[in-house]
Amino acid sequence: MKRIFFTTVLAFTSLNVSALPSMKTSIDVQAEISTSVRIYVEGNDVTNGAITLKLEEKNGYMTGTTPELLFIGNASSVSVSLTSPATKGLVSENGDQMRINTAWIKPGDRDISTSYPVNNLPVYPTLQDATKDTSIRVRFTSADRSETYPLGLYSGTYEIMVTPSI
Known part of the structure; x- marks a missing residue:
């Protein structure tokens, strides 16, 4: 009798192990990609940085143009807009002011007023994909002839705002 009981117990234990249900856990994975645009000048990322531009005398006016901006x-x-300093120009170390006229320069040297944003500028996935024929530059020109301003070093900060389109 003992032997039958032992066999019965083994069969019962074996039956319980195989009757256990499988367990599983789901892993829900999500990735949200936000819009991201970087500004490049001469192959360098200048996003949240600065571009230094020195105006030089040309035809009696102080003038300078930024290198091409690529996105x-x-x-x-993207749409781009330009914000002038509160003084609407440059200020010398002596407090003298130089009013500055600004213009967007699109490919083909077409000047457009910076009073309005420029829309629908292309964005490229990589710097190698970008073409200069779709870049934009900014021209800065003194409102008056150079000799009308007192001597000194004039400076001011303009800000380019880039707004991506989805």
């Missing part, structure tokens, strides 16, 4: 990222396009 790299995952937006379909």
Whole structure:
């Protein structure tokens, strides 16, 4: 009798192990990609940085043009706007003011007023994909002839705002 009981117990234990249900856990994975655009000048990322531009005398006016601005990222396009300093120009160390006229320069040297944003500028996935024929530059020119301003070093900070389009 003992032997039958022992066999019965083994069969019962074996039955319990195979009858256990499988366990599982789900892992829900998500990745949200936000719009991201970087500003490049001469191959360098200048996003949240600064571009230094020195105006030089040309045809009696102080003038200078930024290098080409390229936009790299995952937006379909961008709009750019320019904000002038509170003084609307440059100020010397003596407090003298130099009014500055600004213009966007699109490919083909077409000047457009910076009073309005420029829309639908292309954004490229990589710097290698970018073409200069779609870049934009900014021209700065003194409002008056150079000889009308007192001697000194004039400076001011302009800000380019880039707004991506999805």
